[in-house]
């Protein structure tokens with residue numbers, strides 16, 4: 001008469017196989033529902049990168065007056081509250097754009113041909129203005145202001 005002897009090793013192998021099958025079964029249904037598995041989700045420590053450029057518009061009024069407008073492009077960026085973002089500002093037009101971000105102690109300068117990296121992380125929701133100090137006032141020129149929307 002043959003006996004099937006269950007050793008500790010056999011039991012462990014059986015349990016391991018059962019756990020893998022059950023995990024695979026639930027994993028399959030999670031993925032089927034369109035959820036991202038946890039290991040593919042963006043971790044809180046990852047830093048998103050946003051590229052911005054400075055652009056310049058030239059035009060002439062009917063009476064021959066030159067108009068030049070400097071802009072940040074894109075003019076508005078969106079951040080999640082607490083999200084870490086590295087903002088790369090590439091100066092393609094205009095010489096120097098010293099800037100500050102209203103309501104923060106963030107400031108810097110963007111020089112033509114160069115790239116300035118600005119690390120961002122906001123704990124308060126709101127709209128923060130990225131203001132070029134050279135092109136800040138409506139009296140002298142058309143303001144060069146970008147908007148950072150945090151929510």
Ligand SMILES: [Cu+2]
Pocket residue numbers: 070094096097098132133134135144
């Ligand atoms: Cu400027």
